Amino acid sequence: MSVKADPATGNLADRMARDIQAGVFAPGMWLKQVDLETRYEAKRMEVRRALDQLALKRLVRHVPNRGYHVHVPDDRQAEEVREVRLILETAAAGSIVANATAADIAALRVLAQRFADLILEGTLLDLYEANIAFHAKLLALGSNRELINILWELRGRGPSAPVTQWKTRARIEQSSREHFHMVEAIAAGDAGALRRLTADHILQTEERPPAHEQDGA
Amino acid sequence: MSVKADPATGNLADRMARDIQAGVFAPGMWLKQVDLETRYEAKRMEVRRALDQLALKRLVRHVPNRGYHVHVPDDRQAEEVREVRLILETAAAGSIVANATAADIAALRVLAQRFADLILEGTLLDLYEANIAFHAKLLALGSNRELINILWELRGRGPSAPVTQWKTRARIEQSSREHFHMVEAIAAGDAGALRRLTADHILQTEERPPAHEQDGA
DNA sequence: GGTATAGAAATTGGCGCCAAAATTGGTTAC
DNA sequence: GTAACCAATTTTGGCGCCAATTTCTATACC
Structure with missing residues (x-):
């Protein structure tokens, strides 16, 4: 290009x-x-x-x-950035669910699908761009612009996704699945589920069986 | 000077x-x-x-x-900055309480006292500096440096304290009292109380009677 | 043969000058 | 008297040059 x-x-x-x-x-x-x-x-x-x-x-x-x-972020800084992102993205989940219209949800599904498609057909850079696009659309639904700005800036401070986050094909595919799950949580109006999924997405924990208990904070 | x-x-x-x-x-x-x-x-x-x-x-x-x-922050932005500060400072409260040593608490008491003294004797600029010093020491106790950096930067984005926040003498004195209460909460190891006091300090809500209920998030 | 040293090439970073654009003030015409 | 227009001053912003520092290279010495 x-x-x-x-x-x-x-x-x-x-x-x-x-x-x-x-x-x-x-x-x-x-x-x-x-x-x-x-x-x-x-x-x-x-x-x-x-x-x-x-x-x-x-x-x-x-x-x-x-x-x-x-700049090469050391492990400590990377962990700290993850922690702040966790705090802020989960805090934004409520307004994201509240503000999302049917059109927004449809758009998110398209973006999640584009990411999924590019796993097979696209380059790593395409994948990176698609991921950015999905999360941009997602965050844009939040009502607090300052919070969105900070999160956007914070995303840059962590280790770059292709190098360290998406080490394996399996990990990328899990990310993709999480995208869809997040969209479904929004569609269902379930802010708690979105919070949980966001946390998993940031922390890259293993996939859990669908939980039903309400763990706040 | x-x-x-x-x-x-x-x-x-x-x-x-x-x-x-x-x-x-x-x-x-x-x-x-x-x-x-x-x-x-x-x-x-x-x-x-x-x-x-x-x-x-x-x-x-x-x-x-x-x-x-x-830059003149509009009301919306000011409100949004307050909201983010609220999220992050309450999130930091836990580690602040956990990390505070006896020496730290003593130092905080000194800084809170300096602020209180300057209400009568100092200029508004002295007061501003003393307030900064207190909050700097307080935030420095948090363990997440990234979070501290962001909060510090965020503090600059809100409306300047002397102009809009400290409109009345009564408001300044309440701020001073809140400083002491925050120190006492830390000394007592009560993270919940520190969270509540921090929220009040940022939102500048009226002083509440000492509450005992546990309201999370 | 390896290391130290001196010279050369390259890279960064600062400073001053000048042109483009805007504000100000005055003057003229209506 | 008011409004519009034009000239003069002020202010911003970009460009290029050069000095200071570092890195690379080749040569000489141990």
Whole structure:
């Protein structure tokens, strides 16, 4: 696919963020400004600005006089990010269920299906994009925009999905099943089930038999 | 007061952020680069970089070819920020209580007392600093650093305390009392009480009679 | 043969200058 | 007297150049 000619500064940081998340740049890799210039067809200053923004978001680390390299989250940080995501996504579950219209649910089913289809036919990058699309649509249903923003930002801080999360085909397929289960929970108006499924999805715990007990918090 | 000669770039953004929060720059005010240059004794480029960082943190807004102005959070956003803070700070309460040593509690008492003393003797800015110090020490007890970072950043996004939160002397005194109550809850090892007090502190609800029922989530 | 050192190439990062755009103030026409 | 228009000043923002620092390479010495 061709690189779109969209040289907006803010957009460059986003594009680079996506590429980092998608695993185009390996963790720890040094990002040389000249390379980025040619790769994104951007001016030197835009590259520098984008790198500063990414450094502020902790996606890259800045070492004075050495440059910027892709940040490698240690285990502790990864675990902490998961914990915060767990807190916030479960907190958002209520309003997601409350706000979802029939059209929203249909759209989510389409996105979940697209992800499922791409397991066989698509590349890992396609899969990554489809996953992002599903979760974007899902989160957009929440009523608290600040919460959504933070979650979106937080998603970038964890380890990139293709590299560490989707290690095995089985794991990807489980993710896909979880997507469908989440949609069904929303369709059923069952916020508690959505919370439970979201927690499993983030923590990547093994699939449970359908539980009926009400465990709050 | 003299401006310290600390021209670290990242630090400049923080100093400006503090000044915005403290109300030095009125909401909506245009921040002219030359003024900032002289005020902070910084180079033009540092100012620009700091402004970009603040724009990314949503503390200022950037209008192309017009400049940067202090962001005015609308009511909806302010409410949403409060909601997220509520979720996260109550979530942190558990580990705060668990981690607090006797020395920590003593330190918190000192900081709460300093705030109380400054109600009479200090300026509004002193009060602001003391409040920050208390909450910094409090949050630092949490074990999840990511959560602490987000909360700290979130604090900047809400309306500045002196301008909108501490409207009346009575309100400030209630805040001070709540500080002490929070310390006592920690000393007693009562996470539930700390959660409740934190919620009240953020929402600025009226003081309740000491409740005993267990209301989770 | 391996290591240390010096020189060369490359990379980052800062500074100043200048053009484009906007605001201000004054002047003129209606 | 008011409104519109035009000129002058101010302000932002981009571009290119160059210095400081680091990394790579080749040579010499142990």
